[in-house]
Amino acid sequence: MKVDDTDMKPFIVHRGKIAVLDWADVNTDLIIPARYLKRIERIGYGPLLFADKKYVPGGSPAIDAPESHGALNAEFPLNRAEFQGATVLLVGKNFGCGSSREHAVWAIAQAGYRVVIAPGKNEGFADIFEGNALNNGLLVIEVPEADWKRLADAGQVGGVEATVDLKTQTIVVHDGRVPEPKVAFEIPDVQRKRLLQGLDTISETLQYESDIARYEQAAPSWLNAASA
């Protein structure tokens, strides 16, 4: 019901170019520096993604003018010409650690990425980041390290596309090899259903009204924060 471009779009199958950022422990301060959190909008974060890495020192956008920026930092992996327009992002372990800022997910999604893939079951993404991604229809996938390496090696070539299919839970790399490299992944059913349908969680939860009310009626008096 939110009218903006982070609206939950259903995710079914997506084909797009791969980009690789092979760094471990990428924290949300790096994904989007704190000063940009002064913005009270939910949109406009795309150009601010990795702002202190993406642009040369001093070149990052003004807080209230995200589109204005200095020169790009040629050293930053995601600035490689072959990665421009990528929608499938491969990242290192413990991605999104640190602050709970959902702005990190908004920045990634608004920069055009639909899928983020990290290595290691339960090690790929930080917990809060993973939840935030799901709430914004950004598909985050953890695959075994060896599979991640295969995908990353293929992606590092540059300009290579992949198809991510949430229904069959597979990633297929279109890099000209026959047969095409294929990696399976798993997303818990509940999350998969929500992504496939793009549900509004709040209206879903409101159907539990009687359970909520029952808890509230049974709560001991000291739980009701009354100041004395």
Next chain:
Amino acid sequence: MPETLFQKVWNRHVLSTTDEATLLYIDRHLVHEVTSPQAFDGLRLAGRKVRRKDLTFATIDHNVPTDDQLDIRDALSRRQIETLRANCLEFGVTLYDIQSGHQGIVHVIGPELGLTLPGTTIVCGDSHTSTHGAFGALAFGIGTSEVEHVMATQTLWQGRRPRSLGVEVTGTLPDGLEPKDVILAVIRAIGTGGGTGSVIEYYGPAIRALSMEGRMTVCNMSIEAGARAGLIAADDVTFEYLARKDRPFAPKGKAFDDAVADWKALATDPDAVHDAHVTIDASKLVPQVTWGTNPAMTVDADGRVPTLGELPPALRDEAARAFEYMGLTPGTPIAEIPIDVVFIGSCTNGRIEDLRAAAHVFKGRHVAPGVRALVVPGSEQVRSQAHAEGLDQVFIDAGAEWRQAGCSMCLAMNPDRLQPGQRAASTSNRNFEGRQGPGGRTHLLSPSMAAAAAVTGRFTDVRKLLAR
């Protein structure tokens, strides 16, 4: 079946559950100006209300200038603060505004107000909500979409129930060491991802010996080990803290006695088992200092910056980037690294005990030439307590800046920040690149170690100063 503290608190709040998803009731929702505007917007667009405004409490902390709180010169900071004021007014949420007597960092004021109680679920759009676990509450950070969800429903969806990680801290913490050294040592031992998917329960004699302030410091940085939450079972130290007269929202009289009986039953059962378990011997610890760009990059204060060869291969790439960013030569003794700025404050170490520990070192000494030292109380209440004890004068006499309450230099959102290339000794919780300002270099340590750095101009094992 024997249960852990975490399982008991979790189970009490389950409204509906399957293997993969659980709906939890949320007892307290804390709100600050940074992660809430889009949530309030969402409510407005959908025509929804805050379901339990009596369980929702807001304050202003991240953007507040701490030299003069009332003079918010930055237009965007001002807009964000004014947006929270307007939203609280419109939706009927209590706001502890600047100079209300209770304003401060959200994780400092919740416990002070008696809002943080054992056995409750507490959320906030802020990862350091883990702090409140020091009271035996299940407390964790959430994103803005979840903030909106909690506002609308007073509930939250969780995936699979997190695993429980037991961290036992044995022995007695030596003189000159602080709770900050304990938690840095824990993170160093288990790594930045060691707690991912888990909730940590801290226990053992060294934890029992801590004050509530110390326990909050420990639980605060659970997130730096990747854990959703940190928990410590409530005991007499907890009950005494909550029984104090200046905890307006804590239960009183018979309600308090009933609550205590209930809270005591929440402790982990003797034969309950955690999914994983780590033991740290506090008596063997020495003061800890981080050298790199994540909080697990920690060494002993009498140690050296590691060399690449000493690190496991998987950590070398990240370490190489950290050496460069931090401007450090591998192998440099920690005690030889000069510093420019000292920051004492934050939701990790901005409480009264932290200020006492720092003042103990500052007393009779002076900030080294060329060093700037900021002492920032975590709340207006901490600030007035420090005044009552005369700590402010100790800081001022030592040549440190005595500030007003706020997040201050913990993150670069308000005017207190590092200049590019500046090196800080900081009692905050994150040494990420740019965290205290673009190009700024952060070393995390305890309040007394920070004070020792301030008076000597470099990292100094505080035990040497105290032994004098």
